[in-house]
Amino acid sequence: MGPGSTIRNGQIKLLSRLGLGGFGEVFLAQTQDGLKAVKVVDTSSWSKSEYQVFNTMLMNEASFLRTLAHPALPKAHGFFAEESRYFILMDWFKGPNLEQFVEREGPLTQEDLFGLTGALIDLLSYLHLECEGVVVFGDLKPANVIRTGLGLYRLVDLGLVSHKGTKFSREIAVFSPKYGAPERGQGGAADPIHDIYSLGATIHYGMTGKVPSSGLTEDQRTKLVARTLSREESYWSKESQTALAELLSLALAAIDDEPEARPPDIRVFQRSWESCRRARESDTRNRGAVDDIVRHLYGKKRR
Numbered sequence: 001m002g003p004g005s006t007i008r009n010g011q012i013k014l015l016s017r018l019g020l021g022g023f024g025e026v027f028l029a030q031t032q033d034g035l036k037a038v039k040v041v042d043t044s045s046w047s048k049s050e051y052q053v054f055n056t057m058l059m060n061e062a063s064f065l066r067t068l069a070h071p072a073l074p075k076a077h078g079f080f081a082e083e084s085r086y087f088i089l090m091d092w093f094k095g096p097n098l099e100q101f102v103e104r105e106g107p108l109t110q111e112d113l114f115g116l117t118g119a120l121i122d123l124l125s126y127l128h129l130e131c132e133g134v135v136v137f138g139d140l141k142p143a144n145v146i147r148t149g150l151g152l153y154r155l156v157d158l159g160l161v162s163h164k165g166t167k168f169s170r171e172i173a174v175f176s177p178k179y180g181a182p183e184r185g186q187g188g189a190a191d192p193i194h195d196i197y198s199l200g201a202t203i204h205y206g207m208t209g210k211v212p213s214s215g216l217t218e219d220q221r222t223k224l225v226a227r228t229l230s231r232e233e234s235y236w237s238k239e240s241q242t243a244l245a246e247l248l249s250l251a252l253a254a255i256d257d258e259p260e261a262r263p264p265d266i267r268v269f270q271r272s273w274e275s276c277r278r279a280r281e282s283d284t285r286n287r288g289a290v291d292d293i294v295r296h297l298y299g300k301k302r303r
Contacts, residue, residue, distance in 0.1 A: 001014070001040060001042070001085065002014065002017065002027075003015060003016050003017060003027070007038075007082060007087060008080070008082075011031065011032060012029050012030070012031050012036075012038065012089070013029060013030045014027040014028075014029050014038065014040075015027065015028045015029060015030055015035075016028045018037060018092075019097075019143070019157075023041060023054045023057070023058075023159070024039050024040055024041035024042075024058075024159075025039070025040050026038070026039050026040075026156075026157075027040060028092060029089070031077075031089070033077070035092050036077060036089050036090065036091065036092050037074065037089075037090050037091065037092040037093075037156075038087055038088065038089050038090070039061075039087065039088040039090070040085060040086075040087055041054075041058055041085065041086045041087075042084060042085050043055070043084050043085070043086065044084040044085075057159060057160075058086055058088075058159075060161070060162065061088065061158045061159050061161065062076065062079040062088055064135070064158050064161045065088065065090055065158055066079075068127075068131070068135070068158075068161075070123055070126045070127075071154075072119055072122070072123045072153065072154050072155050073123070073154070073155055073158070074090040074091035074092075074093065074154070074156060074158075075090060075091050076088060076089070076090050077089040077090060077091070093146040093148060093154040093156065094148060094149065095146050095147050095148040095149055095154075096146070096147060097142060097143050097144065097145055097146055097147070097156075098116075098142035098143070098145040098146075098147060098153075098202070098205065098206060099142040099143045099205070101147045102142070102205065102206065102209045103209070106209060107206065107207055107208055107209045107228070107231070108206040108207065109232060110229065110232065110234055110236060110241075110244060111151075112151065112206070113203070113206055113207065113228075113244070113248065114244060114276065114280070115151060115152070115153065116145070116153055116202075116203065116206050117203055117247055117248075117251065117269075117273060118273055118277070119152065119153035119154075120140070120145075120153070120155075120199055120202065120203070121199070121266065121269045121270060121273050123137075123155060124137065124140075124192075124195055124196075124199060124266045124269075125266050125267075125270055127192075127195075128192045128195070128265065128266045129266065129267070133163045133164065134163065134164035134192060135161060135162070135163060135164070136161065136162055136163070136164055136166075136190040136191065136192055136194060136195055137155070137158075137160070137161055137195050137198075138160030138161055138162055138190060138194065138195070139157060139159065139160040139161075139176060139180070139198075140155070140179065140195055140198035140199060140202055141176045141178070141179035141180075141198060141201070141202060142179070142202055142205045142206070143176075144156050144157045145202065162190040163190065164189075164190055164191060164192060165189050165190065165191075166189060166190045167187075167188070167189050168187060168188070168189070168190065178201070178211045178212075179198050179201040179202060179205075179211075179212075180194065180197070180198060181193065181194040181196075181197035181198065181259070182197075182214070182257050183259060191259075192265060192266065193259045193262060193264075193265075195266075196254045196262050196263060196265070196266065196269075197254055197255060197256070197259075197262060199251065199254055199269070200212070200251045200252060200253065200254025200255040200262070201254075201255050203248065203251035203252075204251065204252060204255060207224070207225075207228045207248065208224070208228070212255045213255075214255050214256055214257045215255070215256055215257060216252055216253075216255065221249050221252040221253065222249065224252065225245050225248045225249050225252070226245075228248065229241060229244070229245060236280070236283065237279070237280075237282070237283040239279045239282065239283070240276070240279040240280045240282075240283050242279070243272075243275050243276040243278075243279040243280075244276050246272055246275070246276075247269075247272045247273055247275075247276050250263055250268065250269060250272050251269075
């Protein structure tokens with residue numbers, strides 16, 4: 001099955017391949033309701049043990065897509081099967097993923113870093129603090145972050161989303177080692193601290209265009225943030241730049257092999273980003289841009 005194929009008696013036509021996941025492919029599809037993304041999972045070659053594991057993961061993904069409600073996450077529009085294939089129809093976010101964007105344009109500007117950190121912190125705050133039962137995203141990485149044409153950020157691929165405490169064995173610990181907390185590879189239970197590591201690793205990639213290395217010293221983090229902020233001639237006020245530097249340093253501190261050495265939870269990042277936002281609001285030259293970002297994140301203008 002590939003571009004040009006049709007499903008649902010011709011109601012849905014696959015147009016192009018958007019990505020390849022851990023156990024499925026995602027296509028851009030034309031439907032009666034416009035362009036959507038559709039995840040296609042072919043189970044025909046799965047062993048009995050693989051079917052038990054990945055079928056559970058697939059059902060889990062479909063369930064979370066139906067119940068989670070956040071502007072940075074896609075909404076599900078259908079879940080169905082045809083022969084040995086399962087399909088999840090969902091929102092399509094137009095734009096490159098963060099990995100593609102940085103490869104093409106280079107490391108993010110200060111404006112983009114401000115927007116990226118705000119979007120990711122807001123989403124993780126929703127999952128960790130507002131959902132019924134603490135929800136762990138589980139696979140936050142540049143390839144799963146979409147940058148839309150308006151410079152806003154969205155998250156895709158909910159294949160590893162789970163509630164805190166969900167057990168996973170070493171054999172089925174499917175995750176991205178470059179951006180996932182090291183302890184994930186040892187099996188155990190899902191925990192929000194895993195997302196904290198991935199948040200820092202993803203921000204590091206946005207800052208540098210490089211896969212992060214764990215355990216940066218405070219001096220190394222300070223120098224990396226200074227290099228990041230000195231790449232461009234900024235129109236930000238000194239107060240705003242200081243607040244952004246503190247936020248980026250906090251993100252880098254999350255990239256540590258030892259969970260206890262990371263910032264303890266998303267509330268720490270909330271407070272840091274709010275400080276950055278307030279500093280930017282006080283800079284009248286940037287008031288309009290800040291209002292646009294805050295309105296997107298919170299649905300209203302904050303004072």
